[in-house]
Structure formats: C-alpha cells, structure tokens
Amino acid sequence: xxxxxxxxxxxxxxxxxxxxxxxxxxxxxxxxxxxxxxxxxxxxxxxxxxxxxxxxxxxxxxxxxxxxxxxxxxxxxxxxxxxxxxxxxxxxxxxxxxxxxxxxxxxxxxxxxxxxxxxxxxxxxxxxxxxxxxxxxxxxxxxxxxxxxxxxxxxxxxxxxxxxxxxxxxxxxxxxxxxxxxxxxxxxxxxxxxxxxxxxxxxxxxxxxxxxxxxxxxxxxxxxxxxxxxxxxxxxxxxxxxxxxxxxxxxxxxxxxxxxxxxxxxxxxxxxxxxxxxxxxxxxxxxxxxxxxxxxxxxxxxxxxxxxxxxxxxxxxxxxxxxxxxxxxxx
Amino acid sequence: xxxxxxxxxxxxxxxxxxxxxxxxxxxxxxxxxxxxxxxxxxxxxxxxxxxxxxxxxxxxxxxxxxxxxxxxxxxxxxxxxxxxxxxxxxxxxxxxxxxxxxxxxxxxxxxxxxxxxxxxxxxxxxxxxxxxxxxxxxxxxxxxxxxxxxxxxxxxxxxxxxxxxxxxxxxxxxxxxxxxxxxxxxxxxxxxxxxxxxxxxxxxxxxxxxxxxxxxxxxxxxxxxxxxxxxxxxxxxxxxxxxxxxxxxxxxxxxxxxxxxxxxxxxxxxxxxxxxxxxxxxxxxxxxxxxxxxxxxxxxxxxxxxxxxxxxxxxxxxxxxxxxxxxxxxx
DNA sequence: ATTCAGATTGCAACCGGTTGCAAAAATTGT
DNA sequence: ACAATTTTTGCAACCGGTTGCAATCTGAAT
Numbered sequence: 016x017x018x019x020x021x022x023x024x025x026x027x028x029x030x031x032x033x034x035x036x037x038x039x040x041x042x043x044x045x046x047x048x049x050x051x052x053x054x055x056x057x058x059x060x061x062x063x064x065x066x067x068x069x070x071x072x073x074x075x076x077x078x079x080x081x082x083x084x085x086x087x088x089x090x091x092x093x094x095x096x097x098x099x100x101x102x103x104x105x106x107x108x109x110x111x112x113x114x115x116x117x118x119x120x121x122x123x124x125x126x127x128x129x130x131x132x133x134x135x136x137x138x139x140x141x142x143x144x145x146x147x148x149x150x151x152x153x154x155x156x157x158x159x160x161x162x163x164x165x166x167x168x169x170x171x172x173x174x175x176x177x178x179x180x181x182x183x184x185x186x187x188x189x190x191x192x193x194x195x196x197x198x199x200x201x202x203x204x205x206x207x208x209x210x211x212x213x214x215x216x217x218x219x220x221x222x223x224x225x226x227x228x229x230x231x232x233x234x235x236x237x238x239x240x241x242x243x244x245x246x247x248x249x250x251x252x253x254x255x256x257x258x259x260x261x262x263x264x265x266x267x268x269x270x271x272x273x274x275x276x277x278x279x280x281x282x283x284x285x286x287x288x289x290x291x292x293x294x295x296x297x298x299x300x301x302x303x304x305x306x307x308x309x310x311x312x313x314x315x316x317x318x319x320x321x322x323x324x325x326x327x328x329x330x331x332x333x334x335x336x337x338x339x340x341x342x343x344x345x346x
Numbered sequence: 347x348x349x350x351x352x353x354x355x356x357x358x359x360x361x362x363x364x365x366x367x368x369x370x371x372x373x374x375x376x377x378x379x380x381x382x383x384x385x386x387x388x389x390x391x392x393x394x395x396x397x398x399x400x401x402x403x404x405x406x407x408x409x410x411x412x413x414x415x416x417x418x419x420x421x422x423x424x425x426x427x428x429x430x431x432x433x434x435x436x437x438x439x440x441x442x443x444x445x446x447x448x449x450x451x452x453x454x455x456x457x458x459x460x461x462x463x464x465x466x467x468x469x470x471x472x473x474x475x476x477x478x479x480x481x482x483x484x485x486x487x488x489x490x491x492x493x494x495x496x497x498x499x500x501x502x503x504x505x506x507x508x509x510x511x512x513x514x515x516x517x518x519x520x521x522x523x524x525x526x527x528x529x530x531x532x533x534x535x536x537x538x539x540x541x542x543x544x545x546x547x548x549x550x551x552x553x554x555x556x557x558x559x560x561x562x563x564x565x566x567x568x569x570x571x572x573x574x575x576x577x578x579x580x581x582x583x584x585x586x587x588x589x590x591x592x593x594x595x596x597x598x599x600x601x602x603x604x605x606x607x608x609x610x611x612x613x614x615x616x617x618x619x620x621x622x623x624x625x626x627x628x629x630x631x632x633x634x635x636x637x638x639x640x641x642x643x644x645x646x647x648x649x650x651x652x653x654x655x656x657x658x659x660x661x662x663x664x665x666x667x668x669x670x671x672x673x674x675x676x677x
Numbered sequence: 678a679t680t681c682a683g684a685t686t687g688c689a690a691c692c693g694g695t696t697g698c699a700a701a702a703a704t705t706g707t
Numbered sequence: 708a709c710a711a712t713t714t715t716t717g718c719a720a721c722c723g724g725t726t727g728c729a730a731t732c733t734g735a736a737t
Contacts, residue, residue, distance in 0.1 A: 017693095019692090019693055019694085020693060031693090031694080031695095032695080032696080035694065035695060036696095039695075039696095042695095042696090045702095045703090064694065065694095066694090067692075067693035067695090068694050068695070070693080070694070070695085071694065071695040071696075072694090072695070
C-alpha cells in the first residue's frame with residue numbers, strides 16, 4: 016500500500032542502503048545521493064516506516080502513558096502537558112486507560128506487545144506495585160505523581176505528600192481555626208495516607224486543637240460532595256483540608272447547598288491548584304503542585320532511563336506552595 | 347532483549363511457524379503442539395511482537411486519536427470513552443495533541459510513519475480540511491464532533507449543530523424571553539457557524555424579539571467569562587445561548603461577580619451537558635450531546651472503514667436534548 | 678492392510694527497514 | 708602521476724514475525 020524504501024531506491028537509482036542512510040542521521044551519504052533520494056522520495060510521497068525500523072534498532076519511540084484518572088479535570092491538564100512534551104521530544108504517547116482494570120498483567124502484556132520504549136504511570140492512586148511490574152519486566156518506567164520513598168523501587172516524580180499535609184495543617188492553624196477536619200481522598204491511596212500523616216503530625220504538636228477526619232471514596236466531585244454532606248449532618252469542623260481540588264469543589268457545593276458558605280461558615284483548603292481552582296466562582300485556596308515541572312521532569316527521566324536501563328531508581332520531588340484565594344479566612 | 351518466536355520454537359521443539367500459528371487465530375495447530383508452545387511461552391515469558399507482525403499483516407491496530415481540545419473538561423470524558431472503547435475492541439490509541447499545530451502535514455507524516463490503521467479526529471473546531479488530509483492519504487478517518495454534510499468528504503459522527511441552535515432558540519422563546527443573546531464560540535469553528543445559523547433561523551421567524559450576538563475567543567472558561575463581562579458593560583440581553591458548557595460556566599462566573607445571578611437576572615443555556623453541568627453549584631440548563639453514542643459510533647465506523655477502505659463517506663447524526671436545570675427561568 | 682481426504686507441519690520467501698563489511702570512489706599529500 | 712587516506716556505496720544478513728506450498732501425518736472407511 017504505502018511507498019517503500021525499495022521503490023524509492025529504484026526510482027533514485029541507488030541501493031536500498033543509500034535510502035535508509037539518508038533517513039538515519041549520523042550515517043554517511045554524499046550530498047549528491049541524498050539529493051537524488053530526497054527527490055525520488057518526494058515524488059513518491061515516501062515516509063519511512065518507523066515500526067519496521069524499530070525491529071532492527073530496538074527503539075519504537077513509543078511511550079506508554081498509563082492513567083486511571085479520567086474523571087479529575089486536573090488530568091486533562093496533565094495529559095495536555097505530557098502529550099506536548101513527549102511530542103517535542105520525538106516520542107509518541109500510547110494512551111492506556113486503567114479505569115476498570117486493577118491487574119497490571121493485561122496492560123503489561125499489551126505494552127510489551129507494542130514494544131514501548133518506556134512507560135509513564137501518571138496516577139497518585141495506583142499502588143507502587145503497579146509501576147514495579149513494569150520495572151520487573153525490564154521496561155523503563157517512571158511513576159509520576161507517585162509516592163516518595165528514599166529508596167524507591169522505580170523512578171518516581173512528584174511531590175512530598177507528607178510535607179503537603181504539614182503545609183495544609185500549618186496554614187489552617189495559622190488562621191486560628193481550632194476545630195479542624197481532614198477530609199481525605201480514597202483511604203487506600205498512598206497520596207491520602209501520606210498527606211494524612213503529615214497533617215496529623217503537625218496537629219499532634221499543636222495545643223488545644225480538636226481534629227476530626229473522614230475520607231471520600233474517590234478524588235472526584237461527587238465523592239467530595241457526599242463526604243461533606245455527611246460532615247454537615249453531624250457537628251462539622253471550622254475548616255477542612257480536602258483531598259484535592261476537585262473534591263474541594265464538591266465539598267463547596269455541599270456547603271452552599273446547605274445554605275452555608277465558605278469561608279464565612281466553613282474554611283476549605285484543597286490541593287493541586289488545577290485551572291478551575293482560580294475560576295472566579297470557585298476561588299479555591301489550595302496547595303499548588305507544580306504539574307508542569309513534574310511532567311517535564313518525568314519525561315526527562317524516562318528518556319534518561321531509556322539510555323541507561325540500569326539506572327538506579329530515583330525519586331524527584333518538587334516543592335508545593337500555598338495559593339491564597341477565597342475559601343479560608345484571612346490570616 | 348525480549349523473548350522471540352525463535353527461542354520459544356526451540357524450547358518447544360517445533361518450528362517457528364507452529365509458534366506463530368499458535369498465536370494467530372484461525373490457523374491450524376494441533377492441540378498437542380499448542381500445549382507445548384504455550385508451555386514454553388509461559389516459561390520464557392513470551393508475548394508476540396505486535397509491530398513485527400504488523401509488517402506482514404499490514405495491520406497495527408493502532409488508531410491515531412487527534413484532538414486540540416485539551417482545555418475543555420468535556421474532552422476528558424471524551425478521551426475516557428474513546429480509550430476504553432478502543433481498548434475493548436483491541437485497538438490502541440496513539441494520542442496526538444494538536445494544540446499548537448495548525449498544519450496537518452506534521453501529524454499526517456508521523457501517523458503514516460507509525461502506520462496507524464485509522465485515525466479519529468475528535469474536535470469541533472478543526473476544519474474539515476484537516477480530516478480530509480488523512481482521507482486523501484488513504485488513511486481511514488472519522489471526524490468526531492465534526493460538521494454535518496449530506497455529502498461529506500470524510501466520515502463524520504456528531505450532532506446536527508444547526509438543529510441544536512434551533513433547539514436553543516425555541517427553548518429561550520418558550521420561556522418568554524424577549525431580548526435574547528447568542529454568545530457563540532470561536533467565530534471560525536464550524537460548530538459555532540452552524541449553531542448560529544439554526545439559532546438565527548428560528549429567531550428570524552419569531553415576532554417582537556430583539557436579538558444580539560457576540561463571540562468568545564475559544565470554548566473555554568476564560569473566553570466565556572471575558573465575553574460575558576463585555577456584555578454586562580453594555581445593555582445585556584435577558585438570556586443567552588452560550589457556545590458550550592465550559593463557556594457557560596465562565597459566563598455564569600462573570601454574572602455572579604457582577605453581583606447578578608442566574609436565572610433571576612440573566613438566563614443561560616449551554617451545550618454539551620458535560621459532567622460539571624450537573625454539579626450543584628453550577629446546575630446549568632443545557633443541551634445534551636450524546637457523547638457516549640458519538641464515541642461508540644465513531645469507533646464502530648472507523649473499524650468498518652478499516653475493513654472496507656473504499657466505503658463511501660458517511661455522516662452519522664445523533665439527536666440532542668434539552669436538559670432542564672436551574673439557569674433558565676421556568677416555562 | 679490399504680486408500681484417501683483432511684489436518685498438521687516445516688521450509689523458505691517475504692514484510693520494510695538497518696548495518697557490518699569489503700569494495701569502489703573521492704580526496705589528500707607529495 | 709601515484710600512493711595513502713578517507714568517504715561513500717552496495718551486498719547480504721538480520722530484526723521478529725507471517726504465510727503459501729508441498730510434504731507428512733492422522734484417522735476413518737473400505
């Protein structure tokens with residue numbers, strides 16, 4: 016169907032190798048033959064078959080981009096950044112949606128079949144074991160938004176969620192709240208566990224503070240709303256650290272529809288600083304995760320791992336920052 | 347690096363063909379050899395290289411998924427649906443982000459290099475010519491959310507945007523609004539043009555109605571907000587048909603921050619019915635596009651086009667439906 | 678035991694490229 | 708003009724599979 020190397024070679028009156036070399040940089044071709052080849056290629060509309068060449072070079076430039084966060088608007092930003100960055104680097108994202116797949120086996124098998132050069136797991140809710148499965152299969156892998164460990168099994172790029180928890184706690188304490196709630200994301204997620212740990216650590220050291228905690232079923236609007244509605248049925252705290260921004264927005268919705276409002280009746284601080292957080296009708300105080308840096312660094316790291324597949328697993332952390340908006344009372 | 351056919355064949359004590367046939371269905375292999383092969387394969391951890399096989403079969407099962415809508419939350423839903431559906435059908439999405447790429451040439455070349463079996467263009471703002479470039483290159487293509495035409499150049503799946511415009515107009519008229527605004531999406535987009543046409547057609551037939559119109563720069567929150575702020579500076583209409591939901595939310599934000607509210611002071615009707623539209627703190631009256639059906643149908647159509655590449659270009663339309671929520675005054 | 682159709686198997690060529698190697702051509706120095 | 712280098716070129720084997728074909732095997736029927 017498509018034009019092949021051979022046809023171009025014939026038309027240009029050169030050998031197949033000559034054509035091949037024209038399209039591999041670093042190869043030795045005289046300007047004269049290169050011209051001939053390029054002319055013939057243009058006339059025929061030839062473009063080299065990347066997959067065929069991957070057979071011999073062992074590189075497909077395909078990167079598996081795996082995620083299970085297809086209901087969190089933050090991840091649209093994440094996908095945008097990843098796809099652009101990968102494209103800039105000449106890599107192609109093969110997108111894998113893990114939403115209803117718990118077992119790594121399937122994805123592993125399929126990504127092996129497509130001989131991806133590497134894999135980026137973009138999720139804060141997938142277990143570290145998931146990423147490890149790729150590592151064990153000798154596929155370079157980076158877990159973006161994954162859990163920090165000082166000696167990780169796989170490359171990890173993200174933030175120190177424990178520190179984020181502390182930061183949220185300090186922010187709430189500094190504003191004089193005395194009755195404070197931790198409204199976490201799904202219980203099993205490492206991000207939830209770590210944020211809670213940091214949060215409780217700081218709270219434990221504070222005097223005269225009452226702390227309560229609960230969890231939402233997912234990092235989603237609905238889950239955040241449901242969890243907050245439940246809070247509002249009992250005696251609620253004065254302010255909450257919510258699992259993430261989309262949950263926060265759900266919580267805010269619950270607050271408003273109960274006739275209350277933030278920050279007057281209840282304070283909310285989220286996490287992520289997704290685009291929506293700064294929308295005027297949301298105006299969420301939150302902790303910013305530097306997602307662009309995380310993405311760029313992940314891509315850089317996966318590329319480095321391609322070069323040296325024995326590279327020692329590395330954890331890259333970026334610092335977060337409180338973004339003051341309108342859902343906490345002022346200092 | 348990876349285990350190959352040959353190694354499995356040697357270990358199982360059979361020919362390479364036998365191994366190959368074990369993994370291609372419809373091929374003739376005795377239960378006995380199949381057993382041997384499967385045993386050897388399991389021991390070695392073999393999985394066939396899909397790309398190598400694509401070389402002879404001419405099918406990669408790779409589908410280019412092209413979009414430029416990485417700032418519209420609706421498209422996270424769209425990507426979710428597409429990736430899942432494609433996976434269910436054994437196809438793999440190669441995601442292409444067109445955000446800062448206007449020229450089809452580059453994407454075309456790269457998708458040719460990866461010999462994708464077909465392409466899905468998911469966008470209502472890309473010009474029909476874009477999709478046509480693939481068609482001209484003999485790559486099966488479906489334009490999802492594209493413009494309806496009775497004799498389209500390429501397969502199109504979507505809604506009748508002209509009818510959506512009419513539907514919005516009728517809805518607003520039925521609620522007794524007399525001064526009505528069309529706050530369209532980007533002027534060049536076919537979706538904007540068509541929705542406007544239908545809208546104006548109905549308005550033109552109504553008596554005693556004052557109509558005004560303007561456009562936002564993009565289907566985005568910011569653009570919607572900015573456009574509405576501008577409206578509010580002059581004499582605004584009583585109700586607006588906004589380009590889409592995310593623009594509507596931007597517009598609502600502008601309305602609120604001007605001390606007004608919907609539907610009391612201004613009515614808003616959006617389009618899409620994305621997940622956020624039903625969030626309690628948004629509660630947007632809108633026109634639902636059946637995106638799941640559009641996605642499923644697109645995948646089905648691209649698969650059909652794979653089978654028969656001479657298939658005549660077809661347009662598939664799905665009907666929309668007004669979803670009553672709280673941003674228009676009641677009937 | 679023999680025949681014969683149908684199922685199974687291996688050989689070898691091919692898919693569209695890449696690459697080590699040795700021969701051929703171009704360049705350099707004298 | 709000639710030898711020594713350096714560059715460019717084509718050959719042929721290979722990457723990891725598939726597939727048409729002819730040979731072999733199987734089992735049922737005679």
